[in-house]
Amino acid sequence: MNVPEELKYRDTHEWVRVEDGVAVVGITDYAQGELGDVVYVELPEVGRKVEAGEAVAVIESVKTASDIYAPVSGEIVEVNELLAEHPEKVNEDPYGEGWLFKIRMARPEELEALLDAEGYRKLLEAEG
Amino acid sequence: MKHTPLFELHQRLGARMVPFAGFAMPLHYGSIQAEHRAVREGVGVFDVSHMGEFWVSGPEAQDFLESVTTNRVARLRPGRAHYTMLPNAEGGVVDDAYLYHVEPGRYLLVVNAANVEKDFAHLGGRAEGWDVVLEDRSDATALLAVQGPRAAELLASLTDADLAAPKKNAVFRARVLGREALLARTGYTGEDGFEVFLAPEDAPAVFEALVEAGATPAGLGARDTLRLEMGYPLYGHELTDETNPRCTPYAWVVKEKEPPFLGQERMGASPCDERLVGLLLESGIPREGYPVYAGEEAVGRVTSGGLSPVLKRGIALAWVQAPYAEEGTELAVEIRGRRHPARVHPLPFIRR
Structure with missing residues (x-):
């Protein structure tokens, strides 16, 4: 299971990478494996204000629709337009081309409430 | 959680296992879409050993089945199979099923895994007063579905039977990989293909041989998307105890009979x-x-x-x-x- 060291994680299987005060958000390798073939991604509007823990996107796999939660509060400043044509990127490259949206953080201290790689690995072990 | 005889093989093949109708079943082996395409364009093999198998025999087997299923059993010749429904007294559906007339007067009824106990109790209750023998062989039967345009060609390499001759809905005995099997040209995918009934201990070798010969292992995920593209119902979703099948695209399996099947009048009277x-x-x-x-x-x-x-x-x-x-x-x-x-x-x- 690929759990990159440099990322932060929410216990609902989103990851966060901070670039210049902006949180890039995607779902983890584990999450994409659980979902199976991703066939559609519904992303938030750019400019939308979101709160940490709010459901802001939906990933549809062949089997089900799953909510994706904002790991931090702030404003959506960009979404991954590539996914409209290529939702399968979420499966193929969950930490790279398969990113979902970017949040300009209102309260960067919220990052501290997220898991580090080790904490997330433990969570996965616990989920078995 | 029950296991089919193929549980270990599924794990070895990397299946994602999920609970379904009390069984641990493969949802997919990596990609539902890839498995779906394999069945539409090539050939896939499914483990559907969780399905229920009831044998119905005895002097009054035909008339009994006529009374507890909606399709016309009198028209089902030996060596043929048809889709049918098990009606309840209220005009609803206990289950949908496939009925195989395996040998003269000896029938195999294949029912949904989730309904095995309900169906067998229902049929057992209805069988009182009939000279029939009802046998639940679900746990003693493994079932593989080999489906796709290349299914016949692939299966032919493993069996002594001539697979060119049997038409859709034919059922016949054959040997597969030297093992005794019951073969039927039936399935739930809309493609050509065969369902292979086997003794549980023979199933892993046959499944593995099919995969080695080029069949893509396919799970319940693809089975569901394939049946949905064909518009086939899944009991518990399109059909329930309260559903009137006359109001569905499957009304063609409801035949007016004399004497009537169970609940025929109420089913017929209800407006859609x-x-x-x-x-x-x-x-x-x-x-x-x-x-x-x-x-x-x-x-x-x-x-x-x-x-x-x-x-x-x-x-x-x-x-x-x-x-x-x-x-x-x-x-x-x-x-x-x-x-x-x-x-x-x-x-x-x-x-x-």
Whole structure:
């Protein structure tokens, strides 16, 4: 299971990478494996204000629709337009081309409430 | 959680296992879509050993089955199989099933895994006073489904039987990999293919040989998307104890009989205020339970939905009020608060 060291994680299987005060958000390798073939991604509007823990996107796999939660509060400043044509990127490259949206953080201290790689690995072990 | 005889093999093949009807079953072996395509374009093999197998025999087997199933058993010659339903006394459906007339007067009824106990209790209750023998062989029977345009060619390499001759819905005994098997040209995918009934201990070797010969292992995920593209019902979704099958696209398996089958009069008398239809969406992916609208009026609900891997569009089966059931009717499915245009579409969604 690929759990990159440099990322932060929410216990609902989103990851966060901070670039210049902006949180890039995607779902983890584990999450994409659980979902199976991703066939559609519904992303938030750019400019939308979101709160940490709010459901802001939906990933549809062949089997089900799953909510994706904002790991931090702030404003959506960009979404991954590539996914409209290529939702399968979420499966193929969950930490790279398969990113979902970017949040300009209102309260960067919220990052501290997220898991580090080790904490997330433990969570996965616990989920078995 | 029950295991089929193929449990270890599924794990070795990397299957993602999920609980289904009390069994640990493979959902997929990596990609539902890839498995779906394999069955539409090549050949796939499914473990469907969780299904229930009842044998019905005895001097009155035909007349008994005539009374407890909706399709016409008298027309089912030895060596043939047909789709049917088990009616209840209220005009609803206990289960849908496939009935195989294996040998003269000896029948195999294949039922849904989730309903095995309910069905057997129901049939056992109805069998009182009939000179029939009912036997639940579900745990002693493994079932593989080899499906796809290349199914016959691939299976032919493992059997002594001539697979060119049997028509759709034929059933016959043969040896597969030297093991005794019952073969039927049936399935749940809309493709050509065979279902292979085996002794549990023989199933892993046959499944593995099929995979080695080029069949793609396929799980319940692909089985569901394949059946949905064909508009086939899944009990518990399109069909329930309360469903009147006359109001569905499967009304053709309901025959008026004399003497009548159980609940025939009530089934026949009930008006179809709602009808089960296929919906093709312009955008969005419909899922079970989503509401269906005609303008501002809620007129139905989705019973099964998903993205058609072949059409790349959302498709659904849905109950809608009868006036909106005409082919071509413009409706909408509400997906997360937004209405997505949907049109009543004939079944199957794809032409084979």
